[in-house]
Amino acid sequence: MNFTLEKSLEILERTPNAxxxxxxxxxxxxTSANEGGETWSVYDIIGHLIHGEKxxxxxxxxxxxxxNSDKAFKPFDxxxxxxxSKGKSLSQLLNELKCYAKAMLNNSVQKxxxxxxxxxxxxxxxxxxxxxxNFFLPGLCTIxxxxxxxxx
Numbered sequence: 001m002n003f004t005l006e007k008s009l010e011i012l013e014r015t016p017n018a019x020x021x022x023x024x025x026x027x028x029x030x031t032s033a034n035e036g037g038e039t040w041s042v043y044d045i046i047g048h049l050i051h052g053e054k055x056x057x058x059x060x061x062x063x064x065x066x067x068n069s070d071k072a073f074k075p076f077d078x079x080x081x082x083x084x085s086k087g088k089s090l091s092q093l094l095n096e097l098k099c100y101a102k103a104m105l106n107n108s109v110q111k112x113x114x115x116x117x118x119x120x121x122x123x124x125x126x127x128x129x130x131x132x133x134n135f136f137l138p139g140l141c142t143i144x145x146x147x148x149x150x151x152x
Contacts, residue, residue, distance in 0.1 A: 009105065012101070012104075012105060013105060015101065016094070016097050016102075017098070019094060019097065020098065023046070023090060024090075025091075031043050042090075043085065043090055043093070046085075046090065046093045046094060047081030047082070047084060047088075048081045050085075050097050051077070051081045051084055052076070053097065053100035053101055054100055055076065055077070055080070056076045058100070058103065058104050059073075
């Protein structure tokens with residue numbers, strides 16, 4: 001496949017709804033179990049995706065779109081979801097993920113940039129900094145992992 005931003009958006013736009021369809025209103029046996037030790041449950045994974053949207057992808061988009069010459073990314077806390085998700089239901093997390101993902105994809109409108117300009121900048125900078133699979137495969141992998149997960 002030849003990577004294009006438009007093709008990656010096909011996956012990114014669908015990921016939250018695919019997760020909601022798969023996970024909404026199913027037994028906690030499916031969503032709260034982990035494999036033991038330091039493994040994560042489906043609930044933990046959704047919390048991790050939210051934290052990523054909120055503190056990693058959105059700020060990185062701002063960095064990429066900025067005119068600043070310093071394009072360094074801040075470190076990402078891979079375990080913050082354990083604190084951030086406390087007291088929230090899976091349904092709340094799924095809705096939160098959908099909102100953050102939509103905001104991320106609509107960032108060009110919030111910045112009052114023409115979509116073409118935003119896409120060109122993001123594509124050029126992301127393709128230079130990251131292999132294309134780092135941009136949209138996490139969503140696909142998450143769906144696959146959750147679909148293969150079995151209850152404890």
